[in-house]
Amino acid sequence: MPENIDHLIGTVYFGLFALAALLCSAGLLMSRHPLNGAVYLIGVMLSISGIYALLGSPFLGVIQILVYAGAIMMLVVFVIMVLNQAQDHRVPRFDRYSILGALMPLALLAAVVQALHAQPMPVDPHALRGDIAAIAPAMFDLSAMPGHDGHGYYLLFELIGVLLLVAVVAAVMLAKRTLESTETPGGAMAEAHGATHDGH
Amino acid sequence: MAKVVARPNLTFWEKIYFVEIFKGLATTFGHAKKSLVEADHFKTLNYPDVPPDLPRDYRARHRLMKRPDGTPRCVACFMCSTACPARCINIVAEESPDHHIEKRPAKFEIDLLLCVFCGFCVEACPCDAIRMDTRQAVLAGDNRRDFVVGRERMMDWDPKDYPLEDIQSQKAPGGSLHAKALEEFKSGTYH
Amino acid sequence: MTAIDPFHVQLLAALLFTLGLMVVLARRNIFLVLMGVELMLNAVNLSFVGFSQQLPGAQSLWGQLTPLFTIAIAAAEACVGLAMVICITRGKDTVDSDAFADMKE
Amino acid sequence: MTFKPVPAAVTPDNSMGDAFITTRVDAVINWGRRNSLWPFPFGTACCAIEFMGVVSSMFDISRFGAELVRFSPRQADLIIIAGTVTYKQAPVLRRIYEQMCEPKWVISAGACATSGGFYDCYCTVPGIDEIIPVDIYIAGCPPRPEAFLEAIVQLQNKIERENRVEQKAVGA
Amino acid sequence: MDAPGTFATSAPASGPTPPGPTYFDTVYPLTVLILLGLAIPTLLMTVNIFASRWVHGTRNSNPGKLEPYESGLPVSVGSSGEKFSIRFYLIAMLFLAFDIEVAFLYPWAYQFKSGGWEMVWLLVVFLVLLEVGYLYLYKKGALDWE
Amino acid sequence: MTSVGGVPYHSSKNDIVDTAKPWMREAMKPGLTDEQLVSALQLFGLRRDTKDRWNLTLVLAAGDARSKLRDLVSFLRDDQSLRMNTLLDISAIDYLSYPNHRGPRFALVYLFKSLEFRHRVMIKVEVEEDDARLPSIHDLYRIADWTEREVWDQMGIVFTGHPNLKRILNHHEFVGHPLRKDYPCQKRQKLSINDPMVDQLEARLRELGYTVVESGEVHLGKPIAAKHQSAAEQGQVDRPRAKSEGAIGAGGL
């Protein structure tokens, strides 16, 4: 009984989220202005995070909102606003070639679905629920440190640090030229040379 | 010698914001506390319910003084309208039936929307016929025409409202004490 | 807990991936292209999580950790990618990806 | 216009009481509007300084719920023109008035705004009603803060009298 | 509805996590709240639309009203569609970097108690790496606004 | 404002230096007497203005003005004993209806003051009506930029060499110069729409060393209508002002 209700809820909500995700990504495909696209993409992210939660990895869902929807998309939105002239000027949003380009992936899709269909996909009943209580130990299982044995992603953790460092530096290097050009040597009011000769 | 404005040299405690913020909060809290606790700490006037308390000689709406017989004291001499920088006094003179007085105002209008309440008209009048001591300084309305006040409205006042209906004004030409005052003046006993 | 058919998850992931690819291929606006890439990454993540359910015990967490790192990488990608966009579009008035052809030089 | 030192503005009225009992929407709207007049202070000159006086503790415009001064015309219900309006300023005033959202009311404060005052010359607008319609005029140069309050009270009474049902009937 | 897990969670600090809550536990309040969050604004705005139409009619707009507010001036130069300072991008990028850092520190903080000093070292290395990037930006003046 | 004395307007933002010279903090030094001032300025051929019996006003005749004004002003500013480092104001006078006035129609009075010595001088420059031009001194005193604009706006005297001689008090659609005696006081001129001022901003940008590639697009709103309907309908607007002249006529003295 309750299991059934739960099952029903799970199915219904998965359906809702999946529908939302698909609609939003279709919206992204058709959007006239990148900001529209960005908002659609945020919709996709939120739906996917809901699906993560339904699939038993709430931590990932939260991170999805926090980082993807909250930070990455924020960056994208910011850049769209900073550049501010990102209107897609082409009046038909797609030309003939790009429609071809759009159709090609469909073939790929068919192949993938075909392959997936052939595969039985049993759910393992012992799969762990990926909330923070499970993820954190998995990530920092320090029994993997020298002298211990086990698994852990502590190295990856540090690697993320390196990655971020590299990304930040690279991004600044790229933007450096523009950054410097905006540093105008403004001045407070200069001394009025020659305007008044006040004693010397 | 000149005082020099000290440059702000903040101490460590001032630099970390919080101490000064607390001091500021204490100041504002002091005011809030007083306003709450002391019944008459804040001096807010309860305007429409409590009338404004203006000094008697506040430059407010004009009134025209009356002779003892109730006619306007004004002799239509145009001094006030000449002195008026806003040119808002409109007088039409006519012959006065009283042969002692040459003229009288057939029309005496002040456009209060033009008036700048400088009081020059009062100062100019040679017979104290126009005054601005009605204490009606709150003049608002939704129709322009209401603001053009004529002779009747300016004379529509009650002596009771002017308890100090001062002797001095009555000694002015047209006032009830004028004749007596004139005599005193000539005999040098005027005060 | 396990109400959802893994096949449906994979199907959704594949659909999303396809849509993302379509965006990348069909749209000219560089922002949309970048967002298409993000969408594809998301689809892959979803796929990971979907598959992770089929692994037992602690192994199931692998499939959930991988997207975590993918997100970090996506972030780095977005950082650098957008920096490039800014770098290039300055002085130009377009974000049409065709206009970036001269980047190769 | 009231000329008594105590304006007869606050005679306790029963209309509100009836309104509430009969729940006439109109009356509720008017009640809401008259007590929530957010002003846009279009202060240009000396009168604006006196308008600041209205905000001060002594007079305290906030008692009427009108202290939420909005500098965006979109959010304001009431524009108080305090000060001289010159021809250079006129298009600005007009534009701000246009940009205010309905319902909107105008108080024209002081000799200059209502009639140009004693600036009867080449550059001043002789009364802002050449540019925008005015609801309440205030005389004075500058008007006393009480006069601003009185104008608000009068405006409140005016709003009180607004009757949309009749207006609709007339309009249709 | 009588399942053992209904509305339940583990008592605070009472042993290992039991099987997680059911869908219903999370989904119900979330759904209610989201609906509430959507309903209140929607309701108010809808009322506003009809009230506005009823009270003011539909045509009270003039060309001036539709233009953006520019300190009351009827003239404006350029539009709001102009480019912004590149610094906003840098801020957002920095935010992204640190947000990810914080996001990865969350599991670390969760795990902190069960680890030993290694956890501290992990943090130190991680922070040093980030600090390098931060200092680089600092040097480059990306954090200054003038 | 162009560069002053060849130095770009801005120096570095960060060098906030205390530019105080010693005299700025001391009491004012006694200045020259009027006679000394007159003799110091002898070589410019100035004569003392008889109209001014309270201050020292020296007249620069219309013939000399064009050629000597700038030299005179620089001399006033730079001379060690004069140091008239402040230009207080330029006030323009239209002598059109001045009784018994002989000479050029306009005069400009430059008010100079020294902050170092306690002396002031006013230089009255005569300007002919049919050729109302004077050299600009905006590069000698920065304030002159705006005061000259004001004089031009109000009196219609052209300052040659001024970079931005535009109206300052009146609106940009104004025709005529209101302070001239022949401009009727009540001749109103309406403004339909405000000045976008792009040109001024661009000029300023250019002075600061920028090159304007593409100036902003100017949106002009709807010019305002002459008279608002509702006010006109109510007939509340046109009320003639009481005329004081009429009053005098009727009343008599």
Place this chain on the structure above:
Amino acid sequence: MSVIEWIQAHPYQIAGLILPIAIPLILFQVLPLLVLLERRGAGFIQDRAGPNRAYIPAPFIKRIRGFGIIYTMTDLVKLVFKENFVPPFAFKSFYWAAPAIPVATGLLTPALLPWFAPIPFVNSAHQLAWLNGTLITSNSGLLLLFALGSLTVYGVVLGSWSSNSKYSLLGGMRASAMMISYEVSMGLSVLGMLLIVGSFSLTDIVEWQGSHTWGIIVQPVGFALFLVSMFAECNRNPFDVAEGESEIVGGFHTEYAGVKFMMFMTGEYLHVLVASALLATIYCGGYQLLPIPGYDTAWVKANLGLVLAILLVPTGALLLFAASLVNGRRSHYAKTNSVDRDLRLREYGVYVAAFAGLGLMMLAGAVAAFMFLKTSSVGAPGRELLYPGWVNIVTAVVQFHIVIGKTLFFALIFIWVRWTLPRFRYDQIMALGWKVMLNIALVNLLVTAILAKAIK
């Protein structure tokens, strides 16, 4: 099983169904109070009366002015009937949606906060179950909270973008850049607390504070940082550059009117409320009464009478004090020659009576609770199940009020600070966030980590 029977058999389940609706609605009730505090409080700080004239007519009192709270209603009425203005621009949907975002997130976040300690109960299957004080039970509740917070920014961004006005855009850029900047400090500053507690569930954090001590004592620096970040997140003075009136008119909501503008305002006050609640929860013990270890929920349950007395006495005293204040105003009015003097006197008289009566009732209740409510005989600490259900429920209600009380205290500080301080300049805010707060937060984190290990 009839419906009534079912309801009787499942009181806790019913509560679980109702609470998600009830708690946000209760919070909505607090909003007018906040607005009142803001407007009237500002008045008192500035030595003036503040809004006090609008009234609702009522039979006996004649005019209910409610100390100005009526103005919240009039504002609502007015805004709802204000013209529905939408600027002509391509992004109309954003313009409509943007104001709803802060409201929606502001309504969601309270669901993650613990409003009372989990209530144990035995369900119909005779198993131990817990009714949680949070609406959404999650062991990463805090993260979800931050995630929602990061979504709030979109309201500002989209609203400013779609307004098509330069002031809006400037304000929106300012606001969003500021908010994301302080999100970093916020996340980092709270990490210290998290690693000490070792859990992301806010209930756990509060329970930890009950068994140890309040967060503000173990993490003072973290608290200060978090407080400042919260001010920035809420766009409140001294961080209110986004709507810095003297600079950019109204900021991101310059072009908003009517209900949509009200949404932004509601969102702002909701966020003040949520921020205050967060501060109270993470650093000030949430529903815990005292910052002393051992005086936790179990103690409260054991000494419910005492606790009630402790809480009721000051409340009653406060009400009596309020009555005396109102009486002071009343006698002040009695002396004036105001036209509406009699009306005011009558109204104030009613208030005085009401306050005094309530206050006295509270005091009496306190005495009664102290004398007659002896729960320690019924149960014992640590054996919660021995308590009868009403003890649990009373405790929950008491704890809910404690949280609300603390929240209001912090909200008051938000308001109080607004009327005291000048605002920062935009670049100073960014510098403060990125150069000062960030580094302090990192150092704080490091020191906390080291200390935590060293002490252990």
Place this chain on the structure above:
Amino acid sequence: MKVLTRANEPQDLMTVNIGPSHPATHGTLRIFAALDGETIEAAACEMGYLHRGFEKMVEQGTYTMVLPYTDRLNYCSAMINNIGFCKAVEKMFNVTVPERCITLRVVLMELSRIIDHMVCVCTNLVDLGALTNFWYFFNTREEVYKIWEKLCGQRLTNTVTRIGGMYRDAYVGFEDDVRKVLTRIEASVAEVRGLVEHNKIFIDRTKDVCVVSAAEAISYGWTGPCLRASGVDRDLRKDEPYYGYETYQFDTVVGTTGDTFDRIMIRMYEILESVSICRQGLDRLKPGPVNTADARLSLPDRDHVYHDMEALINSFKLIYEGVRPPPGECYDAVEAANGELGFHIVSDGGTNPYRIKVRPPCFTQYAAFGGMLEGEMLADAAATLGSINIIAGELDR
């Protein structure tokens, strides 16, 4: 707007109008600025939105009629304007007003200076976001207004002087009222200083913001507090004393840097100096006439007008013709709250002034404003505009 910087880099500037109807610009000033992000790269200032034709209007009436117009020049301290104008006309007549009038004028000028500074400082603080200070100063200012209501029957536009004297003598109890208000002023200044002077937020907002060097200030012809903020110790009351200012004990206040902080603090200090001058003036206030006996200037006594033909005729003459200064041109200045307020009066010997040119102290400061802003932040525009105290009535006339 697209530009190339000096380094020939392309840059996009956003143009934005600050004002005229903008909270920071008091409704009458317009700053058209090109922004890079938050930084103002270039600014063009416009004025004239309150150009009311003062100089044309005064030519239409008599000299006495000019007085109400002078009220409305700097409406924050109308009395200084009245006194300045009367002083200039009296200079043309070569008359000195009676001792009591002079002392009274000094007291009134200083009180006006105080409230002018108070309005300036508190509106400036409001622009900085510190709202409550507004009320703390305005409440005190209201008390000064109460005195003025009693003194001359108006709050703001006092028209308190007449050529050759005063509108009327001070009322009984004037001194006590002023003394009381002076204490109140000191208290509120102390309070506001307590709230801001050491507050780091305030200091960060104002210190080293929009610095104006002394040389620059001089070249722009600055006078008054703003010039003193730049470190030039010049004050007409000390340098060219009038009305016996040299006999009062007071200090001028100078700044060191010329930034917004100095400009605000100078005003705070000067309020205290003025309080001290006021006290000294009150000590010297002796009974006596307030108007000159010169029949060319003063209206005769009311009683005489009523009863004496000669006085009546004189009164007629003075009303119809006003005072008639000898033909000539005269410049005279007083130290107003903002700096040197000068009147350049041209008289043709007739009843109306031939030409009056006001030398408004604000004008010079506003002329410099655009340059001051460049390179500063948008928010500084509001903070600085407040600190240079632009009064549009006097700026645009």
